[in-house]
Amino acid sequence: MTPAGSRSVDPGSWTPANTRRRQPSGLDSQGKHACALTHRLSCLLNSACAERLGGVAGGGGILSQEVLAGQTSHPEVKRLRDGAAARAAVPRVFSFLGTKPPHRVSPLAWLTMALSVETESHIYRALRTASGAAAHLVALGFTIFVAVLARPGSSLFSWHPTLMSLAFSFLMTEALLVFSPESSLLRSLSRKGRARCHWVLQLLALLCALLGLGLVILHKEQLGKAHLATWHGRAGLIAVLWAGLQCSGGVGLLYPKLLPRWPLAKLKLYHATSGLVGYLLGSASLLLAMCSLWFTATVTGGVWYLAVLCPVITSLVIMSQVSNAYLYRKRIQP
Known part of the structure; x- marks a missing residue:
């Protein structure tokens, strides 16, 4: 017997498909748009920003070259450049990347410094x-x-x-x-x-x-x-x-x-x-x-x-x- 107003769950009906449906839909919709840039944005943050902060850049060869060449036209990167959107997106970006910004540096400042490399590259060229x-x-x-x-x-x-x-x-x-x-x-x-x-x-x-x-x-x-x-x-x-x-x-x-x-x-x-x-x-x-x-x-x-x-x-x-x-x-x- 089950209490009134409650639903009985058949253990056999608990499938991976149901598990996927029970995940937060907001995170899944945002992940479809940003997961393609997860590794590449990590390279950008680790190479461009760590160098600006005096640290050691790691694995930033691919995207840093594209940034220096001016090839940063992805809509996700453009959206992250806007102030309000960047403040809302920074925690999600770092949660996707599974990393944390440097000590005593805000995530927004770290991301802003990374995206400013493209502007500096135009002056450099x-x-x-x-x-x-x-x-x-x-x-x-x-x-x-x-x-x-x-x-x-x-x-x-x-x-x-x-x-x-x-x-x-x-x-x-x-x-x-x-x-x-x-x-x-x-x-x-x-x-x-x-x-x-x-x-x-x-x-x-x-x-x-x-x-x-x-x-x-x-x-x-x-x-x-x-x-x-x-x-x-x-x-x-x-x-x-x-x-x-x-x-x-x-x-x-x-x-x-x-x-x-x-x-x-x-x-x-x-x-x-x-x-x-x-x-x-x-x-x-x-x-x-x-x-x-x-x-x-x-x-x-x-x-x-x-x-x-x-x-x-x-x-x-x-x-x-x-x-x-x-x-x-x-x-x-x-």
Whole structure:
């Protein structure tokens, strides 16, 4: 007998289907909309926010790259950006994620900092585009300035600064900027096409550097002067030899079958790192050349300081590009 007004429950009728029907409908409807973003939003919170708070980012590679690329058009993410909706949704998001915000930081502040990464990425890309454009203009302007100053053809020595500035300031800079995602002049080409342009520009730079080195050696032989007597000459020789070795190492990337035991990813990393070192050696040689008697006797005052800034600016841009494309990415990978 059962009391009046009560219902008897048959144990055989208690099935998993009934269990699913007895779950809260509100949580189930919200879960259908947000469960697809559970893991990816967790990656965003752990990578972007923990880095902002000085912690250690964990597992944030997938969504953080999409946020930096501006690909955050999911309606759930857009809804969480609104203040009122975010306050109501934060507890549910963290309950889905099964995690807690950092100590003494509110969940809303943590989520807001994570979603602000997309806005900051637009500013970051704009700055990288502006710096790349400045590197193009500085490399070309410095090469033209040295050529006008040296007047190639007026003497045998006049070809040395012209060819060296053309090699290390213009051609090498353009060869490296080919792979810049923001400031490359050949972004319409495929990766393979840009690699071929990079190879051609680097080969031209090496030929110009070898020709400029040979002409200055011949010039000193005619005058009876000693070779490699200055820091500029030693740095220039090392830079030219390094450029030759770098071009030789690039053959392994053009034909990976020649080095079957080396992974292609490691070859690219080593080639990029070695190329950055060679470019910095060439820039150091240019800086030392501006301290020579020939340059200081012709260029003085504020113009000299502006000329010194040119290799410094291009070096900083190239360092930022290579470190972001290869070195930093390899460092954050587990």
